[in-house]
Amino acid sequence: MNLFADALNWILDPANYVGPGGIPVRLVEHLGFTVVAVSLAALIAVPFGFLIGHTGRGRGLAVATSGGLRAIPTLGLLTLVALWVGIGLGAPYVALTILAIPPILAGAYTGFEAIDRTVIDSARSVGMSEAQIMRTVEVPLGLPLLIAGIRSATLQVVATATLAAYVADFGLGRFLFAGLKTRDYAEMLGGSILVILLAVLLEGIFTGVQRLVVPKGVAAARPSVDRGRSARPASGMDPAITKGTH
Amino acid sequence: MIEFRSVSKQFPDGTLAVDDFSLTLPSHQTTVLVGSSGSGKTTLLRMINRMVDPSSGTIEIDGADIAALEPVQLRRSIGYVMQNSGLLPHRTVIDNVATVPLLRGVPRRKARTEALSLLDTVGLDRSLAARYPNQLSGGQQQRVGVARGLAVNPNILLMDEPFGAVDPIVRAELQQELIRLQSELGKTVVFVTHDIEEAFLLGDQVVILRDGGRIAQVGSPSDILAKPADDFVASFVGADRGKRALHVERRGGSDILVDTDGRLAGVLVAPSAADATPDHRAPR
Amino acid sequence: MTWIWSNLDLLWDRTLDHLVLSVPPLLLSFLFAVPLGWVANRYRISRGVILTASGLLYAIPSLPLFFVIPAVVGTSLRSPLNLIIALTLYGVALMVRVVADGLASVDKDVRQSAVAVGYSGWSIFWQVELPLAAPVLLAGLRVVAVSTVSLATVGAVIGAQSLGSLFTDGFQRGIQAEIIAGIVLTVVLALLLDGALVLLGRILLPWTRLASTSRRALRAARVTEVSE
Numbered sequence: 001m002n003l004f005a006d007a008l009n010w011i012l013d014p015a016n017y018v019g020p021g022g023i024p025v026r027l028v029e030h031l032g033f034t035v036v037a038v039s040l041a042a043l044i045a046v047p048f049g050f051l052i053g054h055t056g057r058g059r060g061l062a063v064a065t066s067g068g069l070r071a072i073p074t075l076g077l078l079t080l081v082a083l084w085v086g087i088g089l090g091a092p093y094v095a096l097t098i099l100a101i102p103p104i105l106a107g108a109y110t111g112f113e114a115i116d117r118t119v120i121d122s123a124r125s126v127g128m129s130e131a132q133i134m135r136t137v138e139v140p141l142g143l144p145l146l147i148a149g150i151r152s153a154t155l156q157v158v159a160t161a162t163l164a165a166y167v168a169d170f171g172l173g174r175f176l177f178a179g180l181k182t183r184d185y186a187e188m189l190g191g192s193i194l195v196i197l198l199a200v201l202l203e204g205i206f207t208g209v210q211r212l213v214v215p216k217g218v219a220a221a222r223p224s225v226d227r228g229r230s231a232r233p234a235s236g237m238d239p240a241i242t243k244g245t246h
Numbered sequence: 247m248i249e250f251r252s253v254s255k256q257f258p259d260g261t262l263a264v265d266d267f268s269l270t271l272p273s274h275q276t277t278v279l280v281g282s283s284g285s286g287k288t289t290l291l292r293m294i295n296r297m298v299d300p301s302s303g304t305i306e307i308d309g310a311d312i313a314a315l316e317p318v319q320l321r322r323s324i325g326y327v328m329q330n331s332g333l334l335p336h337r338t339v340i341d342n343v344a345t346v347p348l349l350r351g352v353p354r355r356k357a358r359t360e361a362l363s364l365l366d367t368v369g370l371d372r373s374l375a376a377r378y379p380n381q382l383s384g385g386q387q388q389r390v391g392v393a394r395g396l397a398v399n400p401n402i403l404l405m406d407e408p409f410g411a412v413d414p415i416v417r418a419e420l421q422q423e424l425i426r427l428q429s430e431l432g433k434t435v436v437f438v439t440h441d442i443e444e445a446f447l448l449g450d451q452v453v454i455l456r457d458g459g460r461i462a463q464v465g466s467p468s469d470i471l472a473k474p475a476d477d478f479v480a481s482f483v484g485a486d487r488g489k490r491a492l493h494v495e496r497r498g499g500s501d502i503l504v505d506t507d508g509r510l511a512g513v514l515v516a517p518s519a520a521d522a523t524p525d526h527r528a529p530r
Numbered sequence: 531m532t533w534i535w536s537n538l539d540l541l542w543d544r545t546l547d548h549l550v551l552s553v554p555p556l557l558l559s560f561l562f563a564v565p566l567g568w569v570a571n572r573y574r575i576s577r578g579v580i581l582t583a584s585g586l587l588y589a590i591p592s593l594p595l596f597f598v599i600p601a602v603v604g605t606s607l608r609s610p611l612n613l614i615i616a617l618t619l620y621g622v623a624l625m626v627r628v629v630a631d632g633l634a635s636v637d638k639d640v641r642q643s644a645v646a647v648g649y650s651g652w653s654i655f656w657q658v659e660l661p662l663a664a665p666v667l668l669a670g671l672r673v674v675a676v677s678t679v680s681l682a683t684v685g686a687v688i689g690a691q692s693l694g695s696l697f698t699d700g701f702q703r704g705i706q707a708e709i710i711a712g713i714v715l716t717v718v719l720a721l722l723l724d725g726a727l728v729l730l731g732r733i734l735l736p737w738t739r740l741a742s743t744s745r746r747a748l749r750a751a752r753v754t755e756v757s758e
Contacts (some may be wrong), residue, residue, distance in 0.1 A: 157512025159591030215336030217378030
């Protein structure tokens with residue numbers, strides 16, 4: 001436990017909170033990077049996902065592409081892109097945006113697909129236009145699964161951003177690699193704990209958001225949330241959303 | 247008046263759901279399309295609001311070919327009630343009923359007031375207005391479905407097995423409610439069912455369909471019962487099994503009605519008592 | 531390409547290293563997840579606790595976990611054991627939910643009729659529940675296999691040898707072919723393991739071959755759960 005005490009001391013040491021390499025700066029870099037990468041991915045994936053979900057077309061292609069992307073090791077993609085574009089933030093942005101697309105895409109279209117067909121059919125029969133069906137029926141009802149997809153993507157980007165410090169001087173991952181270089185285990189462990197805390201915090205926030213976006217009438221039907229086998233796609237059961245690459 | 251003229255429908259997978267169907271559905275009356283699955287009855291119904299477009303033939307509403315009408319606008323002018331109510335699960339009862347008026351640009355306040363009075367019309371307590379569909383029983387959901395169908399005050403009301411998913415007691419209740427409503431509103435109702443009893447109870451005009459939307463017989467319930475056109479119809483309405491041919495037997499001091507198989511079908515009572523039974527059809 | 535031909539030995543060695551890192555976690559996670567998943571499915575309280583814990587565990591990024599484990603269990607940072615433990619944890623986190631969902635997906639009527647014809651407690655689990663949940667478990671294992679193979683490469687940045695070493699080495703020495711070879715081999719290895727699991731499923735679960743719709747049924751089941 002001595003190691004953890006050292007790590008804790010490192011985390012609490014005021015000296016580590018100043019300057020461009022301090023914890024606050026690294027944390028902001030890490031979070032900022034995550035927000036930008038996930039937003040970029042969402043900007044690309046959400047419209048396509050909605051379109052696939054609404055029309056039912058292009059699903060096979062989306063699944064195949066996501067599957068292919070999933071098997072590609074993150075570190076390989078990162079180092080390869082870094083060789084192409086040089087050391088810096090470019091490579092991580094490209095690599096992580098690409099990696100964040102499949103879960104968001106899957107969240108968007110499975111959200112639509114999960115809606116009871118009769119609801120959509122009846123919306124059409126009473127005279128809703130396709131755009132109205134999408135806006136007032138499919139988007140609100142599909143939102144929980146879309147958020148689940150964004151959560152997967154976010155956690156993955158947070159994790160991979162740590163790894164990205166291998167090819168770029170940014171983020172909390174720097175502490176891990178710097179510690180590794182100088183054999184300063186307190187720094188490695190302290191940095192690791194910070195990343196883990198960040199990830200767990202984000203996981204918690206997303207769990208809350210996911211609950212909030214379940215439309216009231218849908219939530220009302222659920223006998224119990226905890227036996228309801230969770231609104232999120234069970235990890236593993238939807239490989240398209242849950243991705244194992246950290 | 248709705249008029250089908252030699253309408254056929256072949257689906258992309260090759261099934262011929264409807265083959266050369268022609269029929270006139272009179273205004274302000276209830277026409278029931280009855281048939282087993284595969285008879286194309288739902289396809290026929292959904293052609294009226296262009297949820298399905300015919301492969302050939304025309305459908306006219308009051309003389310206007312609906313193929314020339316914009317589908318979304320057409321649907322907003324026709325009431326539609328379906329089996330599983332099809333209510334939007336994330337909207338309250340009142341918002342579900344007001345959906346179409348709001349789509350047509352009726353101010354929110356006005357739409358809600360009218361929706362509330364529609365709840366009265368279909369026999370729902372106003373206290374249910376703020377509930378979500380999932381918080382209602384199946385029968386209540388169907389009533390909301392009917393209220394939604396009536397919300398734009400349409401001339402035509404399409405009903406696709408609306409009472410198919412509720413238990414028999416609730417179904418009987420809803421059927422009586424529909425008869426009452428129709429006697430007040432006088433809509434042109436097109437009703438689809440596979441239940442011949444329901445067809446005879448609700449229909450002014452009953453259309454018995456064979457596979458592929460071919461008409462086996464059209465007529466009033468009594469016409470069909472008295473003169474089944476062929477063996478198919480006789481079997482469909484149960485006349486061939488003697489289910490509809492009853493005779494009186496005296497048992498235990500009462501007049502009992504018995505069918506040809508010897509199955510008990512009911513008791514014979516005085517006409518005044520028969521008037522009081524809820525099953526009696528209100529004159530229109 | 532010339533780099534690849536002159537380094538076939540290296541590629542082969544790294545592939546073996548990679549197998550040593552990724553196969554044990556696959557087996558171990560299955561072994562641990564089945565009892566945990568059973569407990570999770572059996573009791574309401576344990577379900578909440580176990581599934582929340584596994585969800586959190588799964589949220590932990592891999593690289594930091596590689597650093598934390600030595601501090602907890604005393605392994606050395608670079609030892610394969612360290613990585614095997616971490617990868618097993620992820621596998622368990624994923625599989626527990628799959629096992630719990632798989633067992634929950636077993637039709638209640640089937641279970642009850644098994645009780646009715648006289649199966650006893652354990653024999654129901656071994657002869658009815660487990661086989662019926664097996665297609666779901668297999669689907670879960672396939673996800674674990676692919677993700678484990680991919681995750682194992684990460685260990686390279688802390689010096690644990692695997693196909694990931696081709697990335698770090700190729701990056702430092704500027705050899706593109708080495709990185710690409712590493713990516714291709716990782717993907718191929720993942721596909722091979724996945725294929726092996728599919729084959730295993732065909733042999734062990736012959737009845738699922740008849741029902742090619744079972745996957746769709748699973749999807750549908752999950753989808754209704756979500757939409758209810």
